[in-house]
Amino acid sequence: MTDRPLALDIGLAFLVLGVAVWTIAARDTFAAVVGFVAFGLLLTLVWARLAAPDVAPTEAAIGSGVTGGLLLGASTRLHGTQTPAPGEKPGAILRLAAAALCTVVSAGLAAIVLLLPEPAPTLAPQAATNISATGLGNPVTAVLMAYRAIDTLLETVVLLLALVGVWSLAPDRVWGGFPGPRHHADPDGLLPFMAQLLVPVGLLVGIYIFWVGSVAPGGEFQGATILAAMWVLAMMAGLVDAPAVSRRWLRLLLVAGPAVFFAIGLAGFAMAGAFLAYPEAYAKLLIVTIEVPVTLSIATMLALLVAGPPERALR
């Protein structure tokens, strides 16, 4: 680590802050959301500068891409509700008080950053010593799938619960129906053409990124997001319709990942004496056995979270 940050880093930090200020200050909500997408892409560069090549694609794909798409869709639907009702706008005193409070919070966090202990505490040596036991080559994947596998298991459950929450917002008459509006393909349009061109390539890239995650930057979340993005693109271009949420195969696909993860976790009691413990000889095999259904389930959950609650009844 160099002692002084490069001009590039200083410029990037100011750019991130500038776009963040725009996201808060912009009058138009749509413009603010566009600012947020740019903010996510700049953060991706920051993650690359912070030597976190596993975080960077997750930020680009989920933090900026999928979240941005979701918020852009919402801001288009809510267009015309932007003017706040009288009495809703905060007064000058509240704004000043809020600014003071936020300055104190930021200053406190900044002081913590400047006063962090030296030498920095780190778990990197422990992660490096035990990595051979997992059969993996990427320390971040080892943390996600072996050392802290329970976090990843619970995360898939959180995604599933969020999706159940979104679905449960459907009005009774369309329950079990198709999510979102039906998009129709314009035969001469650019979007269907792009989708036909991009989706096969994107699927290949997604599967590769998932597979290479065991030894290099990549992994199930990054791969799953790209797969989900390709599905969302195909749905938006009108090439395929979103599946009705009552389909049995869809429900099975959604629970397959968490279920296999949980089952192998329980089998850990018999094989290695603890929940989510892998016997050393089969660690890599078991991790890949978990990762394949988890990737498919996460990709399905992400795409359906973007598609939203059912809006069209089953015929």
Place this chain on the structure above:
Amino acid sequence: MGEATLYGLCGAALVGLGLFGLIVHPQPLRKILAFNLIGGGVFLLFGAIARRGAAAGFGGDPVPQALVITGIVVAFSATALAVALLLRLFQETGQATLHLDG
């Protein structure tokens, strides 16, 4: 001051900025956006701490980096649920406001 400290300070500023937006913006969608800015700031603080923990041939401590990956996905699922709630509110009442007499 290394790049870890620089981006750590940037993260600290983002948390304050997002908190300000969360308080002063009356529109729910803007609050969701501001909340995501706070999240970005918190993740950057984790990134700074991970970068400082570079050791054993790794560019950063892999444990906080993995936590950030988990965090980004959880933040997205919370955002998706919040947006769905907001759109349903709009569908029911014809307006998207948290104002009680609105």
